[in-house]
Structure formats: C-alpha cells, structure tokens
Amino acid sequence: MVKLYIPRETTADSLGAELLVKAISTEAQYRNQAIEIVRNGSRGACFLEPLIEVETDNGRIGYGPVALEDVPDLFDADFLAGGDHAKKLGDVAALPWFANQERLTFARCGIIEATSVTAYESLGGYVGLKNALAKDADGIIEEVKDSGLRGRGGAAFPTAIKWRTVADCQADQKYIVCNADEGDSGTFSDRMIMEGDPLSLVEGMTIAGLAVGATEGYIYLRSEYPLTEKILNEAIAHAEAAGYLGDDIQGSGKSFRLEVFMGAGAYICGEETSLLESLEGKRGQIRFKPPLPAIEGLFGKPTVVNNVISLASIPVILEKGGKHYAEYGQGRSLGTMPFQLGGNIKNGGLVEKAFGLTLRQLIEDFGGGTFTGKPVRAVQVGGPLGAYFPNALLETPLDYEEFAKAGGMLGHGGVVVFDDSVNMAKQARLSMEFCSVESCGKCTPCRIGSVRGMEVIDRIVSAKDADTRQAEHIVLKDLCDTMESASLCAMGGLTPIPVMSAVKHFAADFEKGF
C-alpha cells in the first residue's frame, strides 16, 4: 500500500485538489494499484499547490503543481515509486523554500493528517497540555511570559499580560475567545493552521483556559472559510473523543468546552469588541474601551481574546519552554512569525521565520520576485490598514519596532506585492472605499470620513492645475489627521496609513489620473 498525501485545504481545493483525489483513486483502481490517500493541510508553498506527496524510502517525494490532465502521465511515470516526471520536485522537506524556514508554530502543518489526534501526538502534540496540567496557573503564564509572545493578530500586545489580567479577575465564568475573523487582505496564516493543524489551536485554547480559569471557549470564524469550519469541527470532535476536551481533561478534573461560531461577512468583527458583540448575537458594532475585554468581555465576563496564531503558538511554548521560543527573533520581537506572501508574487505562500529578516529577503529569496516578472513597485504589509512601502524601504527588517520606525506596521504578517503597473492613487482610494463599506458606523470620523476621503482623492486626481491639487491635498491630510486621532478603533484610525503612505511615496500617481 502506497501512502499519498493530498491536501484538503482551501488553496489546494481552489486549484482542483478534490478533483485530483477522485481522478487518482479511479486511476489507481483501474490500474490495480493499492493506495491510501491521507488528507493533510498545505505545507504553505501555495505556488506548488495542488502538491501531491508520495511516501517512499527516500522521504516524501513531491509532485506539483499537479493538474488533472497530469494524472495518467504520473501513473505512467510510476510516481507511486517516486518516478521521474516533469512535475517531480524531489524530497519536499529538502526544498530550499521549506529548508530555509524556522517552523515552530507550523511545524506539523501539511505534514500530518490534519484532524487526527494520533498523528498530532506523534509529532509532539499535546505534550504542551500535559506540561501545563503539571503546572499551576501562574506557572503556565510565567512560561508564556518567558517566550515573549506578543499578539499575532496585529496589535502585538504581550499575551502573558492579557492572560494575567484575566487570571486575576474574580468571576463565576470566564471565556477564551479565538479571533479567527481573518479579514485582512493578504493574510491566510490563520486559515492554514486551522486547516492544516487545527489541534494546535484546540490545544492552545485549552491551555489558555487552564491558565486563566476559563471553562468555555469560542472560535469566531469568518464565513468566507466554509472548509475551515468543517475541519475545525472534526478536530474538536476528535479531541473530545480522545479526552482532550470536555469534562475531566486527561483525568485532571479540569474541564474545557469549545465551539466554532460563524461570522457573517463583516470585516469589523475582527476588531475584538465588535467580535464580542457579534458573538452575543448583536450587530457587530465596536464597544468603547475601557472596560477592556480582559475585565468585561463576553457577556460582561473576563475574556481572553487572542488571535489564532497566538493561541496556536502556545503548545510549542509549553512543549519546548518559553525560553526556547524566545531564542528566535530579535529585540522585543521574539519568536517566529508566519509571514504570508501574496499578490503579484512568483512563489507565494507561508514563510515562518524568526523576526529580523528583511522585507527584500522575504520577497526575493522566498518569493522569487513578482509573478509577472516586472519590477516590484509597492508592497503593502499588515493588511488593508498597513502602509505601502516603495522599493527603497524593502531593506526594513521584519520586526514590530523596525516597521513602526519606518512608518508601517507588521500587523498580522501579510505581505502583498505589486508590480510597476499599479496606480497608487487608485490603491489609496480603495483603502478609503474599503473603510466606507466595512465601517461599523458607530463613530463619525470613520463612517463619514471614509466617504469624504474617496471624494477628496477623486478631486485630487482630476484637479485641473497644481494649485487646486495642492489645496485638495491639504484637505486630505487634515481629514486623515481627524480620522487617525478621533476614530474609536483601528479601522478608522489606521485607514489613513495606507492612504498617506501612498501620497508620501508615490506622489506622482496622484497627478496622472486613474
């Protein structure tokens, strides 16, 4: 029996992986060859998807990207024994794309059958939870503190401090809420880990529950990820069956329950207070802060709201120790970050590396430049609220503080590359338009400012002379200042960042029209 790995994952699926599973099964049956197809997640090399791996004595031999019409050819080439074929990549783990990464959080992703507890345990899974059960709450939080982990959702707030705050609250009920409303354009690491190694998130949330004394958890998942929902629910059911969720976890007397909750297509619900409103079954409008969700969160109870990657990094921290995790990275940006390379990029996908490599290294060494082969003109890092960087800023190290110094933000680690055909005035307008579509409407600077922003940019690009254009630029600057300082949350507060970065670095685009 030959073991084949074919991802059950959105990227692979979007390129026909399900059809491949059917075609390969049929072809194998027809040729009388015994195969077993394991459904893993993606390893993160999206440019190789659908990536099929064959288990051989010489490691897992990859073929990709495989098209439907390649299937008979692959059988003819005896790919089940690792035979030569134009799509053959060789030992997948040895490909430079993977060998040059530092995978801690994504160590298992794409390697194991995604929802299998046994497979998860075979590669260190649930060691972290066992270590956590042997500690008291303070011990767990201390370990997380040692790791230097900061919220990977974008705000980069120290995770241990958030947990400490919730742990110190006295309440009859506390909650762990996972923010899986990954709405930022250019980001997909949350989805990849939830599809490829969902049990790491389940384990991370369970440990969080132990640390702060919460017995209920919710994963707030965006509705654009229907396949992810299925995989998460399977993983949760498997964890329950194996005694890792529910009452009396592994005979410890501790209990933790977990549920997936679907959003309904509102970007703003990625903002934590808006997410909590939505989870309570209300309009996803943001709340005033304070009180912080850590003190008054879901249904007014102390609540940890963490991003998927923050929580999925907890198991490895408890498994190998906080100090081990902190050996990666630099300065105050410790550990690793799963960067996501998207947009106009040749070799796009997920690259987990310690903080500190430069944006250029990421785009050129891993990404191989643009998809179109044209020069890189602009790079947006950190989602739709992140700054646009010109070529000159590509030497900026990927590090929270270094990015802030350069006028940008690392956010959730999404990197979107544009070639020289991009019109940055149009992109600036898109930022304002996006804000106007997705604003929750609670505060005026965001709700009205974004609409006025589109109008001002339209007037700038259609200005008849330099003086008129200059006058409109002053209005835009003033509007952005107002949005930045007077909006209630990051949506209105950060929309000026991409807009003003486009004005600063690509001023000429605003003079040539759309």
Next chain:
Amino acid sequence: MQDWDLEKAREAVQDLKDRTGGVMIALHRIQEIFGYIDDSAMPMLGKTFNLSRAEVHGIASFYHDFKRSKPGKYTVKVCQAEACQAMGSEKLTREIKDFLGVDFHETTVSGDFTLEPVYCLGNCACSPNIMIDTQTYGRVSIAGFKALAETLAKEAV
C-alpha cells in the same frame, strides 16, 4: 433552495433559543435553507430570541452575508481586495460583469447568478480569486470563469 415557508423557518430555529449568539446562527440556518431571509421572519425571530423586530432587522441588515431577497441559483463573489487587485481583479471584475450582464448585487435575467463583491477570500498567493456558493477558485481567468459559469448554468436547469 426551498421556497419560503415561515412555519418551516420557525421550526428550523427553535433549538437555538439558548445558544450563544443564537439569532446569528438562526439567520445563517434560514438562509441556508431558503437562500435568503424573508421579511416575515423578523417578527418570528424577535419572538424566538426575545428581541424587538427592529433589533432583528438591525442584525440582519448589518452583516453582508445575510440576503433579504431571493438570490440567483448561484452566488458569485469576486474578490476586490489588494492582493487580487495586484493580479488584475479589477479587469476580471469588469469582464465578469460584462459576461453576466449584471452589476454587483444584481441577479442575471436567467436567475442563475447573483454577483457580489467580497474583500479577501484568504487565498492571496493564488490571486485573483472568486467564490461560487461555498467553493473558492484560485488563479481565475475570464476564460476559466466563462467555462465554469456555462457548466453551472447547465446544471441549474
């Protein structure tokens, strides 16, 4: 997609009364069965979840996902976010609109396709992306879309 039936909708959500965020789950469930949420569901949901009719309307109208009128057999969402823009989604959007003969939020005359914008499907390394119902498609070209749409239109008959 079934034809609207208030009684059936009522029955479908009764078990959600005590669930966290039950009304959100209910709206999803009703839409899954009927393709949209009819106005007559508002007072029913209000009664079920102890909310005013206005509150239910407020929730249903806040989220982009919830449809208030019957959509086409398939809902096509075309990504408008940055990563897809970098790979020509603006042109693709224009071509899809021309091919289907509709603008965003409209349904084709045949009743087969409703076209919607979406901001990011989380498949940004394989742009441009579209989603048809619950299936995401990556690296979409207009030729690929036309072939797909024609196949689906045949299946819809």
